[in-house]
Every structure is written in structure tokens, then in C-alpha cells.
Amino acid sequence: MKALVRAVFAAVVLTWVAEVGVTAVLGPEPYPALYQPAFGGAVPGGGVAVTRQPAVLVTYADGSEATYDHDDVMAASPYQRASVFRSAFGPESPRRTHPENVRWLVERVTALGGGREPVEIVLEDHQITRELGTRKPPQVVVTARDTVDLGSARA
Amino acid sequence: MRERLTSWTDRWIHAGSTTRTSLGRFRVLYAVYALTWTADFHWVAAFPDAMYNPPLGPMMLFGGFPPSAVLRGLEALFAVSLVAVLLGWRTRTASWTATVVGVLGFGFTYSSGKINHDILLLLLPGVISSAGWGDRASLDALARRRAGRAQVPERALQWPLRLMALMVGLSFFTAAAPKLRGGWLDPSSQAVQAFQVDQYYTQGRTDLLADFFLTLRAPLLWEAMDWATIVLEAGMVLFVLTWRGTRVAFAAATLFHVGVYLMMNINFSNNVVVYGFVAAWDRVPLPRWEPSPAAAARWLRAAPVVVLAGGTGWWALGALPPDLDRVRGWTVLTVGALVSTYYAGWLVHRLLGRPAGPVGGRLVYDGDCGFCTRSAQWLARRRPDRVDAVTWQSLPDLAALGLSEDDVAQRAYWQGSTGALQPGSRAIAAAAVARGGAAAVGGRVLQSEPVAPLAALVYRWVAEHRYRMPGSTDACRVPQPGATARGPRHGGA
Numbered sequence: 001m002k003a004l005v006r007a008v009f010a011a012v013v014l015t016w017v018a019e020v021g022v023t024a025v026l027g028p029e030p031y032p033a034l035y036q037p038a039f040g041g042a043v044p045g046g047g048v049a050v051t052r053q054p055a056v057l058v059t060y061a062d063g064s065e066a067t068y069d070h071d072d073v074m075a076a077s078p079y080q081r082a083s084v085f086r087s088a089f090g091p092e093s094p095r096r097t098h099p100e101n102v103r104w105l106v107e108r109v110t111a112l113g114g115g116r117e118p119v120e121i122v123l124e125d126h127q128i129t130r131e132l133g134t135r136k137p138p139q140v141v142v143t144a145r146d147t148v149d150l151g152s153a154r155a
Numbered sequence: 156m157r158e159r160l161t162s163w164t165d166r167w168i169h170a171g172s173t174t175r176t177s178l179g180r181f182r183v184l185y186a187v188y189a190l191t192w193t194a195d196f197h198w199v200a201a202f203p204d205a206m207y208n209p210p211l212g213p214m215m216l217f218g219g220f221p222p223s224a225v226l227r228g229l230e231a232l233f234a235v236s237l238v239a240v241l242l243g244w245r246t247r248t249a250s251w252t253a254t255v256v257g258v259l260g261f262g263f264t265y266s267s268g269k270i271n272h273d274i275l276l277l278l279l280p281g282v283i284s285s286a287g288w289g290d291r292a293s294l295d296a297l298a299r300r301r302a303g304r305a306q307v308p309e310r311a312l313q314w315p316l317r318l319m320a321l322m323v324g325l326s327f328f329t330a331a332a333p334k335l336r337g338g339w340l341d342p343s344s345q346a347v348q349a350f351q352v353d354q355y356y357t358q359g360r361t362d363l364l365a366d367f368f369l370t371l372r373a374p375l376l377w378e379a380m381d382w383a384t385i386v387l388e389a390g391m392v393l394f395v396l397t398w399r400g401t402r403v404a405f406a407a408a409t410l411f412h413v414g415v416y417l418m419m420n421i422n423f424s425n426n427v428v429v430y431g432f433v434a435a436w437d438r439v440p441l442p443r444w445e446p447s448p449a450a451a452a453r454w455l456r457a458a459p460v461v462v463l464a465g466g467t468g469w470w471a472l473g474a475l476p477p478d479l480d481r482v483r484g485w486t487v488l489t490v491g492a493l494v495s496t497y498y499a500g501w502l503v504h505r506l507l508g509r510p511a512g513p514v515g516g517r518l519v520y521d522g523d524c525g526f527c528t529r530s531a532q533w534l535a536r537r538r539p540d541r542v543d544a545v546t547w548q549s550l551p552d553l554a555a556l557g558l559s560e561d562d563v564a565q566r567a568y569w570q571g572s573t574g575a576l577q578p579g580s581r582a583i584a585a586a587a588v589a590r591g592g593a594a595a596v597g598g599r600v601l602q603s604e605p606v607a608p609l610a611a612l613v614y615r616w617v618a619e620h621r622y623r624m625p626g627s628t629d630a631c632r633v634p635q636p637g638a639t640a641r642g643p644r645h646g647g648a
Contacts, residue, residue, distance in 0.1 A: 002165055051356060098205040130356070
């Protein structure tokens with residue numbers, strides 16, 4: 001029995017070491033795994049905070065325009081909507097042009113627009129730099145801007 | 156060597172005094188909390204399979220999100236298993252079911268692109284059930300009694316508890332490592348502050364003290380928070396090596412979580428519930444419930460129906476309204492903070508309080524060593540009536556104490572009023588306690604479970620390098636064991 005328990009402890013520690021090793025090499029975090037949040041990891045320094053925030057710019061068929069953020073688009077998710085949005089539609093996401101996702105996005109902004117038909121959807125990624133300890137207006141830089149190919153959703 | 160290591164490992168794994176009564180009560184608290192937790196898996200079915208982005212691991216075996224009905228089925232099964240855990244019915248099976256279903260169900264939601272770090276809360280029932288948390292305050296205990304089987308011992312199996320504590324420590328380390336690599340300890344970066352700003356604007360976490368901290372210009376304070384975070388997260392894996400250390404670290408982590416909630420509105424009440432397994436719930440006075448044999452039989456007959464109907468009924472009620480959910484989180488954090496503060500106060504009281512027995516004794520040190528002499532005289536100066544510092548060279552018969560010249564040349568010894576000897580760091584700690592005042596606090600810290608092994612290492616290092624210490628001479632060099640003692644024995648003090 002004691003040998004078995006020792007083996008269980010060894011297995012847990014070795015699995016943890018393997019998971020940490022995998023993360024160090026490949027980057028993404030495994031699951032299920034003994035992890036706690038790293039709270040951002042790297043920091044910019046220099047008295048500023050740099051955050052990323054997506055924006056969805058929609059032009060509807062009636063000529064009206066609307067801008068939605070990750071909270072609007074990913075309202076179905078109960079948590080961390082920015083991360084969920086980035087996973088599906090972030091500039092680095094290979095899933096952002098998938099017809100199924102585009103179709104879903106069209107339906108979503110149609111619902112957000114009260115049934116209006118979108119004729120153009122632009123995905124932007126903003127880098128926002130804020131000075132720490134102040135409420136000064138942030139410096140916003142558009143780091144990525146892509147027009148969604150709505151044709152793929154209709155195909 | 157290998158045998159010694161195995162023996163030490165076994166002692167460490169199986170040490171502890173947590174009782175099954177304590178775990179049984181904790182099981183009830185855990186189940187109540189977990190049932191009120193939003194185990195909502197089905198929302199993810201609203202997303203197309205093209206959004207399925209599983210983390211590395213078994214979730215990659217699935218090609219997309221399951222249909223809503225499957226996810227709702229998992230939610231219901233999770234609730235049913237938690238009701239069984241609550242009542243202590245088929246506890247081990249129910250606990251593992253809760254763990255497996257929880258890990259799987261949340262795994263699907265985490266495959267939408269964000270892992271929420273609830274893993275400890277999900278693993279806990281499976282792991283701790285092996286310690287015997289279903290053997291008290293449970294229908295299983297009732298069934299065992301009714302069947303005339305002997306009650307299991309009150310002391311729980313300790314290894315699952317140690318394993319759980321170790322898992323907490325390891326998981327915390329993964330939070331510290333990226334911070335260390337990312338420059339959190341760089342004095343020019345205030346990482347906690349930057350993260351608070353991010354949470355304030357990106358996640359809309361603007362409640363409680365968030366506004367106050369948003370404009371707080373105190374670089375030193377923010378930098379101290381960066382360091383404190385790293386110390387807590389990286390140090391946890393060391394603290395969990397002893398039970399006292401585990402409790403100290405869990406209490407500190409609870410207060411840390413409260414601070415994070417006040418500042419960033421991030422609720423880590425799940426972790427606080429996990430820490431609860433080390434609390435002594437058996438010390439809470441509760442009336443004993445002993446049903447009559449007829450009532451026990453009725454309870455056991457009804458158990459499957461109650462578990463099934465209770466679980467599915469509870470699941471059908473849906474998630475708590477957001478306001479109640481906040482109250483739930485607040486309640487856990489507040490209770491956790493109160494328990495942690497009480498524990499910290501109790502520890503401080505123990506450190507500062509008067510010792511139960513006589514504290515006086517004799518400190519035997521190496522009179523040839525200037526550093527040792529100065530240290531011993533400092534310890535004896537305040538209360539010479541309690542600390543009798545004597546050189547080993549002045550003792551007429553070392554062997555009568557059970558010591559050799561090799562022993563006393565390498566380390567100091569404390570002989571308490573009962574005659575028992577304590578070597579090395581324990582001798583210094585005992586002398587410091589006897590000296591009283593601030594030194595007594597230091598002595599108690601050195602004697603405490605988490606610090607004592609570290610103190611022993613430090614003492615050994617200092618003893619080996621004492622010839623480099625202030626006031627030292629070349630005579631301070633520690634001879635190799637078995638070597639002839641230096642020079643003639645001194646005749647007097």
C-alpha cells in the first residue's frame with residue numbers, strides 16, 4: 001500500500017513537471033492540469049499598462065453603423081469574453097475566417113442590430129496604453145484591421 | 156541512503172492528525188458550496204464547432220462542442236453527484252463522479268478559448284474522498300453502523316490530504332513562474348498595478364476598491380505587492396511540506412484572495428473553499444445526531460430517490476441570480492478571512508505567549524570560538540538566571556551528558572531543566588526563548604514546524620563557516636567528526 005501511495009505522489013509530480021515542460025516548449029496551457037492564473041505574466045514597465053481590446057465595426061444595409069466590443073459579441077460566455085473572442089476572431093486566430101464562424105458572427109451582429117442585415121463587418125484589434133495611477137485618456141493604436149468576407153458565410 | 160529517503164518520504168506522506176469527523180463536516184460545506192456554484196456547461200453549445208479550441212490534453216479527442224442536451228445532462232449528473240456527496244451516500248463513487256464530470260463539463264467550456272482555473276475545486280472531492288470524508292456525518296456511516304460493521308478509525312488517512320496540499324503548492328508555482336520570467340520583480344515595473352488597470356477597463360471590474368487603486372500612485376507599495384505575490388505563489392510549494400506551513404500558507408493565500416477581490420473584483424472563493432480541508436472542523440461544537448434504527452432504515456431506503464430527485468431538482472432551478480452569487484462569494488471570502496485572521500492571531504499568541512513550563516537551562520558552547528562565545532554571552536546577558544552559558548571545555552564530564560568532544564565542537568547544546576538535550580538550531584531557539592523579550596519571538600519562530608528544518612540547515616551552514624563570522628578566530632573552524640579536539644581542555648569557565 002505504501003509503495004502504491006508513493007507511486008501516486010511520484011505520478012502527480014512527474015505529470016506536473018511534464019505539463020510545465022510542455023507549456024514551456026509549446027506555449028499553451030494544458031487541461032486538466034495543476035495550474036493557477038499567471039495574471040498576465042509579462043509586464044511592459046515604464047509606468048504604463050498595455051492592454052488589447054477587440055472591436056467589431058458593423059455597417060448595416062440601411063446605412064447605419066454600430067461598434068460592438070467582446071462583451072457584446074460573446075455575451076453567451078459567462079466569463080473572460082475577451083479571451084473567448086480572441087480565440088475565435090483574434091488577429092492570430094486561424095478560426096476567424098472559417099465560414100461557420102463568419103456565419104455565426106453575421107447572425108450575432110444581426111441580433112445585436114435588432115434584425116438589421118449587416119453588409120460589412122470589420123474586425124479591429126486595439127492596443128491601448130494607459131498611464132498608471134491616472135485617469136488620462138488612453139493612447140489607442142489599431143494593430144490589426146480585417147474586413148470579414150461575408151461571402152464565405154453565404155456560401 | 157535509499158532506505159532513509161524512502162522512510163522519510165513515507166513519514167512525510169502519512170504524517171498528520173486530521174480526523175474523519177473534521178473531513179465529514181468539511182464534505183458537507185464543500186457540497187453546499189459546489190451546489191451553489193454555477194456549473195453551467197450548456198452555454199457553450201451556442202457556439203459553432205469551428206470555435207472549438209481545446210487546450211492541450213484529452214479535450215482534443217472531441218471534434219467540437221457537444222449538443223446542448225448532452226451538456227445539460229452533464230450539469231444534472233454533476234448536481235446529482237454533489238447531492239450524494241452532501242448526504243454522504245456512496246460517497247467515494249459520488250465524489251469521483253463529481254470530479255470526472257466537473258473536469259469534463261468545464262473542459263468543454265474551456266475549449267472556447269479560456270481556461271478558468273477551477274481545477275483544484277474539481278479535483279478535491281475525488282482526492283479527499285480517499286481520506287475518508289464519507290465516514291462521518293454521512294449516510295454511509297449510518298449504513299455501516301446498521302450493518303454491524305466496525306467503525307473506521309477516527310484518524311483519517313493522511314496521504315490524500317498531503318497530496319491535495321502538494322497539488323495546491325504545485326499549481327501555485329505555475330502562477331509564479333511566468334511572473335518571474337515576465338519581469339514582475341523588476342523595480343521599474345508595477346505588474347499588479349498594470350494588471351489592475353487591465354481588469355478595470357477590459358473586464359469592467361470597477362467595483363469595491365477598484366476606483367481607489369486605479370489612481371493610487373505609490374510605486375513602492377505596488378512593487379511590494381508584486382514581490383508579495385511572487386513570494387506567496389512560489390513559496391507555497393515549500394510551505395505545504397509541513398502541516399503547520401500548509402495552514403500558514405493557506406491563511407495567507409485567503410487574505411491575498413480577499414485583497415485581490417477588493418482591488419480587482421476577481422473572485423477566488425473556489426480556492427478558499429479548497430483550503431478548508433486543513434481546518435479543524437471537528438473543534439466546532441455541534442449537537443450529535445443519532446437517528447433511531449427505524450429512522451436510519453428510512454433514510455437509507457430513501458437515499459437513492461432523495462439524491463436523484465434532489466440533484467435533478469436543484470439543477471432544474473438553474474444558476475443562482477447574480478446578486479446571490481456575489482453574496483455566496485463574499486460569504487466564503489469573509490468566513491475565510493475571519494478563520495485565517497483567527498489562525499494568524501492564534502499563531503502570534505503562541506509565539507508571544509508565556510511558555511507552559513520552566514524555560515531555563517544550560518547552553519553548552521565551544522569556548523575556543525570567539526563568534527560562539529559572543530553569541531552565547533548575548534543570549535545569557537538578559538536573563539542569566541535562565542540561560543546558563545557554559546563552555547564545553549569547562550565541563551568536567553561531557554560523557555555524563557551523553558556527549559563527545561566531537562559533538563560539542565560541532566554544535567551547541569541546550570540542556571533544559573528536565574535534563575533533555577537539544578542540539579544545534581534547536582539549542583539556539585530554546586536559549587532565545589529562555590532569554591525572553593523579542594528574542595523569544597525569534598526563538599519560537601525557529602522552533603515552529605515550517606521554519607525548524609530551514610533553521611537547522613542555516614545553523615549547519617553558519618557552524619561550518621563560523622570562522623568567517625564577526626569576532627571569530629581561526630580556532631572557530633569546525634573540526635571534521637572524529638578528528639582530535641583542538642589543544643588542551645580548558646580548566647575553567
